[in-house]
Amino acid sequence: MKIRKGAVLLSLCMLVQAGLVGCSGGSGGKAGNEQPGKGGEPAVSHEPVTLSFKMNVGSITSKEGFMAVFGDKIKEKFPHVTPEFIAPDITLKAILETGQQLDIYYDSFANTPTNLLQNGLQYDLTGLMKEHKYDLSPLEKTSVDAQRQLASGGMYGLPVSIDSVALIYNKGLFNQFGLPYPKDGMTMEELYDLTRRMSRVVDGVHYYGFGTSLGFVMSLDPLAPSFIDPATNKATMSSEKFKLIFQSLTGLFQVPNNEYDKTTLTYSAQLKLFGEQRLAMLLGPNALGTRYFADKDKALDWDLTTYPTYKEAANTGPQNAPGYFYVTSNSKHKDAAFQVAAYVTSPEFQKHLARKGYVPALQNADTVNEFGKELPFLNDKNVKALFTAKPAPIANLTRFQAIALAEVQTAFNDLQWNGKDINTVLREADERADQKIAAEMSKSK
Numbered sequence: 001m002k003i004r005k006g007a008v009l010l011s012l013c014m015l016v017q018a019g020l021v022g023c024s025g026g027s028g029g030k031a032g033n034e035q036p037g038k039g040g041e042p043a044v045s046h047e048p049v050t051l052s053f054k055m056n057v058g059s060i061t062s063k064e065g066f067m068a069v070f071g072d073k074i075k076e077k078f079p080h081v082t083p084e085f086i087a088p089d090i091t092l093k094a095i096l097e098t099g100q101q102l103d104i105y106y107d108s109f110a111n112t113p114t115n116l117l118q119n120g121l122q123y124d125l126t127g128l129m130k131e132h133k134y135d136l137s138p139l140e141k142t143s144v145d146a147q148r149q150l151a152s153g154g155m156y157g158l159p160v161s162i163d164s165v166a167l168i169y170n171k172g173l174f175n176q177f178g179l180p181y182p183k184d185g186m187t188m189e190e191l192y193d194l195t196r197r198m199s200r201v202v203d204g205v206h207y208y209g210f211g212t213s214l215g216f217v218m219s220l221d222p223l224a225p226s227f228i229d230p231a232t233n234k235a236t237m238s239s240e241k242f243k244l245i246f247q248s249l250t251g252l253f254q255v256p257n258n259e260y261d262k263t264t265l266t267y268s269a270q271l272k273l274f275g276e277q278r279l280a281m282l283l284g285p286n287a288l289g290t291r292y293f294a295d296k297d298k299a300l301d302w303d304l305t306t307y308p309t310y311k312e313a314a315n316t317g318p319q320n321a322p323g324y325f326y327v328t329s330n331s332k333h334k335d336a337a338f339q340v341a342a343y344v345t346s347p348e349f350q351k352h353l354a355r356k357g358y359v360p361a362l363q364n365a366d367t368v369n370e371f372g373k374e375l376p377f378l379n380d381k382n383v384k385a386l387f388t389a390k391p392a393p394i395a396n397l398t399r400f401q402a403i404a405l406a407e408v409q410t411a412f413n414d415l416q417w418n419g420k421d422i423n424t425v426l427r428e429a430d431e432r433a434d435q436k437i438a439a440e441m442s443k444s445k
Helices: 063-077 092-098 112-117 126-131 141-150 171-177 188-198 214-220 240-254 267-275 290-296 334-344 347-355 401-417 422-443
Strands: 049-055 081-085 104-108 157-163 165-170 200-202 205-212 279-285 302-305 321-327
Touching (some): 063 081, 112 141, 112 401, 141 157, 141 321, 171 188, 188 279, 205 267, 214 321
Antiparallel strands (some): 165 279, 165 302
């Protein structure tokens, strides 16, 4: 899930791996106030404490929603903990300016440099993991590795859920035009072929073959490099590797009858076109795909298949977009907050999340088998096809990722409507990004 405001948190792409999260009581607990964990679960402190949570995810927008997914179960496990929900309209800036308590912050990996790091809220959990003998190894590996990179070998947050990218297709449209459905393992070349065959104008109605959320998908593409080199803070969008994926994805919008104008190119407009039976295939964030259509139109006939593959990475799926529980630097209850975060990654809690349609960070078969059990609309969907791909390693992030993403969109606009060639638009994107990054870096000197 890139987890975003306005998005419903649901992802489907996962690996099935064996393993259990292990946490047991450490030597740093207070005598008489801490009970050793059982069965590999974290130690339980009995010191009464209020923990404040800020959830930067679109599926949790109210206290009621927070309690249903997280708070009630946390309270059940830790009766001495009072979970407090911070309303979405209270910004991190406001929290810092007013000195409001913030113990656990839930956000996506992509948002972490901008939201957590720039506000100085990061806290390395290494010491607490050692104290509580917490084992990271059962958790989805690329999510752990990405956090290690971000924290220079440390660990700022524990992965709780994982978003990714799926190809959602409109079965009704394929039936209408008598064409075969997209299939698992489809290559990028086959995607182009289906896009050509499905893009058409019939009786004055424009049908589009393909759409995508370009920035999000490019960020998670199996071949996507870091948009900004973390060693130099220079943009890399004119590199050959970046050019390959940019050309592959933007070229689909140049297929005859699949050209969009400025009013239909936005992802929200494409979601609407899909629901109106005018868009055949949509490659985008799972959180703004499957659950969106289930909630909007239960009669819409759609299904899922794997992310199209490249010959350069035939057996590799897209990168993951994990969501983490971060224990913040200004928390006065870091030990208790860590115990809660550790519990949320435990087998018990991860199964609870999986049933509600959150792709779990704990990737064992028992947890995977619980996925979507509280979501009947997934019963007839090809969800199993999305469990098999090996995810690509998550590209390194810097705090300037948002700058790069904005320039990717500008480059696409220049390519699509301003008559510029691909080499020019990417070179100019690098130049603009480098200028903006230099300006941002000068502010911090």
